[in-house]
Amino acid sequence: MAHSGGCFCGAVRLEVTGAPEAMGYCHCQSCRSWSAAPVNAFTLWKPSAVRISAGAEHVATFQKSELSQRQYCRKCGGHLMTNHPPIGLVDVFAATLPTLAFAPAVHVNYAETVLPMRDGLPKLRDFPAELGGSGETIRE
Ligand SMILES: [Zn+2]
Numbered sequence: 001m002a003h004s005g006g007c008f009c010g011a012v013r014l015e016v017t018g019a020p021e022a023m024g025y026c027h028c029q030s031c032r033s034w035s036a037a038p039v040n041a042f043t044l045w046k047p048s049a050v051r052i053s054a055g056a057e058h059v060a061t062f063q064k065s066e067l068s069q070r071q072y073c074r075k076c077g078g079h080l081m082t083n084h085p086p087i088g089l090v091d092v093f094a095a096t097l098p099t100l101a102f103a104p105a106v107h108v109n110y111a112e113t114v115l116p117m118r119d120g121l122p123k124l125r126d127f128p129a130e131l132g133g134s135g136e137t138i139r140e
């Protein structure tokens with residue numbers, strides 16, 4: 001199963017194949033600042049499952065920390081995805097994949113939330129233990 005998406009102006013198109021490794025919400029300050037939104041709805045993919053299908057020449061990358069290479073369209077400023085080299089996964093923002101049925105399973109960095117979401121899903125204080133976090137869950 002493939003899904004395609006793109007940036008705000010449409011100059012950059014991307015395609016993902018298969019199923020995401022994980023889907024959920026990140027509440028961290030970095031995601032909020034970068035996305036200009038109270039949460040980031042993420043879908044994580046192996047890099048081999050993600051392909052820029054058009055407009056690669058318009059893709060720019062901003063890197064502030066080792067964890068995140070943030071990719072966006074240089075024409076419209078629209079955000080595309082964030083590559084996370086240390087964990088070997090790419091976050092293709094759920095909002096850039098309109099045909100993917102977003103099925104969140106977890107909230108991460110919930111200790112930093114500014115938008116509490118009482119949806120019954122697990123709320124991790126930071127990251128899962130297997131990704132170097134505490135793995136601790138906290139109350140909604
Ligand atoms: Zn664009």
Ligand SMILES: [Zn+2]
Pocket residue numbers: 026027028029030031032040109
């Ligand atoms: Zn985050």
